[in-house]
Amino acid sequence: MTPDMQDSTQPGSGAAGAWYPPRPEYQPGAAGQDPAVPEPRRRARRPVALLVAVAIASGVVGGGTAALIGGATHSTAAAAPVAGAPVSAKSGGSVAAVAAAVGPSVVEITADSGDGQSIGSGVILTADGTILTNNHVVAGADNVKIALSDGRTATANVVATDPSKDLAVIKANGVSGLKAAQLGSSAGLAVGDPVVAIGSPEGLSGTVTSGVVSALNRDVTVPVEDGSGNSDSNGNGNGNGSDRWPFGFGGHQYNGQLGGDTTTYKAIQTDASLNPGNSGGALLNMSGQVIGVNSAMYAPSGSSGSAASGSASGSIGLGFAIPVDTVKAFLDAHHIAYNR
Template sequence: MTDSHRREGGYPQENRPGPAGPFGVYPPPPAYPPGTGAAHAKRQRPRPRPVALFAAVAITAALVGGGTAAAVQQFLGTAPGSGPGGFSGSPISQSSAGTVSGVAEQVGPSVVRIDTRGGGGQSTGSGVVITGDGEVVTNNHVISGASEIQVTTSDGKKYAAKLVGTDPDKDLALIRLEGAKGLKPARLGDSGKLRVGEEVVAIGSPDRLTGTVTSGIVSALDREVNVPKSKSPQGERGSGGWPFSFDGRQFNGDTGSDTTSYKAIQTDASLNPGNSGGALVNMAGEVVGMPSAIYSPGNDSSTAGSVGLGFAIPVNAIKADLDSLRKGGPGGAGSPGPSGYGSGFGTSF
């Protein structure tokens, strides 16, 4: 019985009688080699076609690639649909670029409040940080006649300041904060590129309100403004505005006979007493001017306020004068005393 069932695909056996079945003797095996018959051909597993093989490889590659991509995403801390949340970066949104809030955030730390005390009383102005170790540029009339100068930065820190140089003819002055380091200097732009109608932001300390931000446009360029070379006895806070003259008319009081003039940027950004020496900034975050004069219809501080007529010294004039100011400037660094410039020992006031 061991030979009664031939293994499929085996070679032909010798012709010998097989066991008898119900219908007689089994027929002899076929006389053809294995694997050549039709039945064998039908049962033989078909070879995979090239197209099917390629599809299988593509599917495998996709699975492997998908796994690799998932692993990379997991490594980077991201997942599909999650966006860039896995990356740490600046909290400032890119969308804030070119906006008033973006400019204020960028330039605000570079603008300081300047409080002075002298024979004429106390007054307040603003200044712009230009070096990390405490150089601040401001208007000459902000510190004129001061015996004490104190500077308050945007984070509330107070510094005594000493006068480095003055240029009364350009209404500019340079002071240095004592013991300051790590301050954020402002970027000085190019006022020659300004155009009428361009949006600007003003940052300063009107009435000691540190870091006040207003906005407007460049209303006109090259307005010739005349201002006194020295501070009036009342100071800027008491007079309701710094006296100046334009087109033969005087505003905010008498400018006196000792005056100087400059070609100013006119803006409708709201400026008030205390904005003098601060920053006029373009939408790229560059200082393009220094607010220096405003028109106030009232004659005293109770009725003073902005009516959309403000004037700023172009930043190109400031940049051109910095080297001279660092050497003392045409007006010199002054001397201590109630009638001179600050000695640099500011007090809290």
């Protein structure tokens, strides 16, 4: 069955729920959290699964996610950045080689708004700080900050978005000599191809997971993030913690109606572990080329925790990424440079 997934970014409390990234509420001492709006309203459990957007959102009252993960700090990648040089892992083709080569090209993104904070990932496109991410990571943000693999931080501005594709580009300020990733092609992908995912799940920057392409051309349907936390005219997922984000799967809708403002895109399905915070990170082939942008994960119906409690379940090996050929069309339309 081809799942009509919802792009999720918000954690929820009930049985099933789609989460878009921004606005969960952090509680000190909570172990990690799924991406969600602040404290979703509890609903009766249903025997369905939920699609969770892989960005972390925290409420105004909680603080950052990284602080909740046992005092975790930004990790330093094994390979030191080389000024302006595109990266690839042409030698070896191992997970370790890909991680060492591309790790410095993936950043952690923190986006603050009046509703809270969203934490996601991004892929460096140019040496002077052009960075690719998901729209749901930065939508509605008043302030955006990036953290590089070597520990440096910088502010950033949103320069291009396409909510219908859940893609965005930001530009970091005052940086140079960054290591730009190389964008490959998703056209030749086959089920079973090995892949590597790099991002900042739960605020743990530089996390590497691996797996295979599980399926191609999966339909993922999600609410269009308008920057205010509203997912539809009915108020579902309105960013104030009163509800969970609705989503569509298998011709059905859960956690309320999707409303009129939705978008569906074809996605790469992978069993590489994706968790809240991976949104906007890189899905790579064994040559170290970006073949997709991680955007959503599918979680079981037993997930009942809110973003504040961090008790919602994590990855079960059903992750989704936006194909890089879709990404390149978006970048070309906005005249944004990248390594081909």
